[in-house]
Amino acid sequence: MSADENPAGHRDHARPARVAVRALAAAVTVLTLAACGLRVETPPPVEPSPDAVEQVRARTVADSLALSAAASAAALLPDGAVEPVAPVLADVTGFSDQHADQLGGVYVSGLPAPSGSTTATSAPPTPSVADVLDELAAATRTALTDADAVTDGPLARLVASVATSRGELATRLAQATGAELPSLVPDGTTAPTAPTPTADSTAPEADALSATEVGVLALVHDEAGYGFEVIAAKSSAERRATASATAAAHRARSEDWAAAAGIDGSAQDPRRASYTLPAGLDDPAVATALGRTLETAVADAYANAVAQAGAGNRTALVEGLRRATVDAAVWGATPVPFPGLPERAQQPTG
Incomplete structure (x- = not known):
């Protein structure tokens, strides 16, 4: 057998290449782990702070969704499922859903929800028709205040319309139930x-x-x-x-x-x-x-x-x-x- 055909000699020449490959792989692994460590230490993105205009929009949306849910629940009660109360509650639900939709709905940032344990809470009591009336009046007062104070003119116009609609719904519900209409005038002001x-x-x-x-x-x-x-x-x-x-x-x-x-x-x-x-x-x-x-x-x-x-x-x-x-x-x-x-x-x- 000639020297060129010696297997041992062939392995001797390949050994430095294999050592270099192993060294490169080890370096890549170290760099990858280091990069992962850097990403873990980077602060996660946070929700942007809403300005005054966004706070008005979000508040009006939240109140609308709360009114819709309350009216839907009250409509299932005996005193909410009868004429002439039921049609008014249906309008509270339908109108409030449209209010929330036209205002842009609930803001969703796309960021993951914060982790952590949650405490189980009992379900809140079903709102009564009287509760819906009180919520309508309170939401009307809030929207009237916001419509006057917000700096964005088009949003003020929309919120003023929502306030007007809520006041009208409150008046109709009070008439349908025979209850006294709560005040619709914001605190500290007069019409x-x-x-x-x-x-x-x-x-x-x-x-x-x-x-x-x-x-x-x-x-x-x-x-x-x-x-x-x-x-x-x-x-x-x-x-x-x-x-x-x-x-x-x-x-x-x-x-x-x-x-x-x-x-x-x-x-x-x-x-x-x-x-x-x-x-x-x-x-x-x-x-x-x-x-x-x-x-x-x-x-x-x-x-x-x-x-x-x-x-x-x-x-x-x-x-x-x-x-x-x-x-x-x-x-x-x-x-x-x-x-x-x-x-x-x-x-x-x-």
Whole structure:
């Protein structure tokens, strides 16, 4: 056998290569373990802190989901499953679900839940119909406060509509059960009776409505006043009294807003001597439909003004939205989840 064919010699030449491979593998293992150790020591990601706007949104969502759950549970009780309570509870559930959905729902960060043991707790008692009424009133007060204070105008408009809807639901539930309606006025405040945002035609305050924006409110009230005057003139005695009183109230509010804007009787005053109305107002059904349309237009105008006004200047505007929604119901308007927001005119899901 030749030296080239010696197996022992072949193994002698391969040994350094195998040693190098083992050394490289060991180095890779050490580096991998070191990298794993570094990852373990890196602080885990944390939930971002919500700002004031997000806190309002999240709070309104949480209250909506809580109301939905409470109403659903109360509807299974004997006093919640009967007329006229059951339909109202169904609206509380359906409307509140839509409120939460339109507000964006519960924020989910995607981060893993914190580990740790959890303590078992007993199931809370089933909410009663009276509990639902109390929760509605409390959630209404919270939303009214937030609608005035939040700095985001569009969110303020949405929360004001939610507050209006909750107040309407609370009123209906109190009437259905014969219970006393809890206060819907936020603590430490009173419902305004006159316009509070002021505007000057030359130098409007930064957070107040401009003269043009206030002029829209003066115009919509003036048109409603004119419409109800015509309805009164073409109605029976009973309907005439209601329409006349409504017309006078709208004319007065129009004057209030025009004076607040400083445009009363000026070239900037958008109000007109007459407005186009539908034909056939001798028909009570047509007259009633017009009444609903006029009041709904007023509600829409106030909701838009809420978005335009600055934080802390919206109390009178939100109250105007609520009052117009109630007045529209007098003329046959059905409850909707988002009063004053025609683009969100969903109906109950239940």
